[in-house]
Amino acid sequence: MASKKNNLLPVFGNPSTMNLNTMVLTNIQNSQYFKHDLFALKTYHEVVDEIYYKVTHLEPWEKGSRKTTGQVGMCGGVRGVGAGGVVSSAFCLLFKLFTLKLTRKQVVGLISHSDSPYIRALGFLYLRFTQPPTDLWEWFEPYANDTEVGYTLTCLWATFNYRSLSRLHIKCST
Numbered sequence: 622m623a624s625k626k627n628n629l630l631p632v633f634g635n636p637s638t639m640n641l642n643t644m645v646l647t648n649i650q651n652s653q654y655f656k657h658d659l660f661a662l663k664t665y666h667e668v669v670d671e672i673y674y675k676v677t678h679l680e681p682w683e684k685g686s687r688k689t690t691g692q693v694g695m696c697g698g699v700r701g702v703g704a705g706g707v708v709s710s711a712f713c714l715l716f717k718l719f720t721l722k723l724t725r726k727q728v729v730g731l732i733s734h735s736d737s738p739y740i741r742a743l744g745f746l747y748l749r750f751t752q753p754p755t756d757l758w759e760w761f762e763p764y765a766n767d768t769e770v771g772y773t774l775t776c777l778w779a780t781f782n783y784r785s786l787s788r789l790h791i792k793c794s795t
Contacts, residue, residue, distance in 0.1 A: 628724040633753040639719045640750050645681050646716070648708035655713045665727050668717055669740060675710040676739040679746070682706040711739070715746055723747065732760070738769045 634640040641649070649655050662668050678684070686706035718731075731744025741764075748760050 628726050630723060630725045630728060630751075632719075632751045633756075634751070639716060641712075641716065642681075645708060645712060648706075649713050649716045652708050652713055654710060655708075655717065659713060659717045662717065665718075665721055665723070665730075668714060668721065669731070669734070671717075672711075672714050672740050672743055673737050676714060676737075676743065678709065679711050679739070679742055680709055681712045683709050711743060711746075715743055715750070718743065718747055719751065732764065741769065 632639070638646055659668075659671070662671060683706060721727075723731075728744055728747060731747065732741050734740040734744070745761065745764075748757060752760065
């Protein structure tokens with residue numbers, strides 16, 4: 622993890638896109654939910670409350686909003702980026718968290734939150750998109766056996782192809 626001497630949490634990678642897929646980011650920025658509803662939220666606590674009430678899944682697209690008929694391979698709905706749809710509240714809120722420039726303390730607050738596994742999962746997604754791959758294990762390891770978010774973490778690990786993360790030997794299945 623970066624230096625623990627301060628509460629700053631620098632962003633790894635692209636400082637304006639959060640390293641999100643271009644289609645996902647464009648759909649977030651153009652969504653009425655993000656431009657109007659989330660624009661009104663100004664604090665970390667307001668966004669956490671919104672996550673609690675609005676997030677019901679962690680996919681980038683709302684269920685049934687994408688046309689994948691006739692698409693094959695990586696565009697066939699497996700990865701969720703081949704054809705746009707209605708971007709999910711989860712990913713809009715994830716990007717809203719990014720615009721708040723979270724501190725280390727706020728991220729710890731997300732990943733250890735006791736009210737909702739979705740709040741915790743969005744904290745881990747935030748880390749996955751904003752932190753150096755070499756630092757992720759230090760963030761994720763204490764939660765690797767957590768039954769509430771363990772499946773989410775396992776699936777996040779499956780998206781990485783880094784030798785340094787090979788310590789986690791769990792299959793992404795329930």
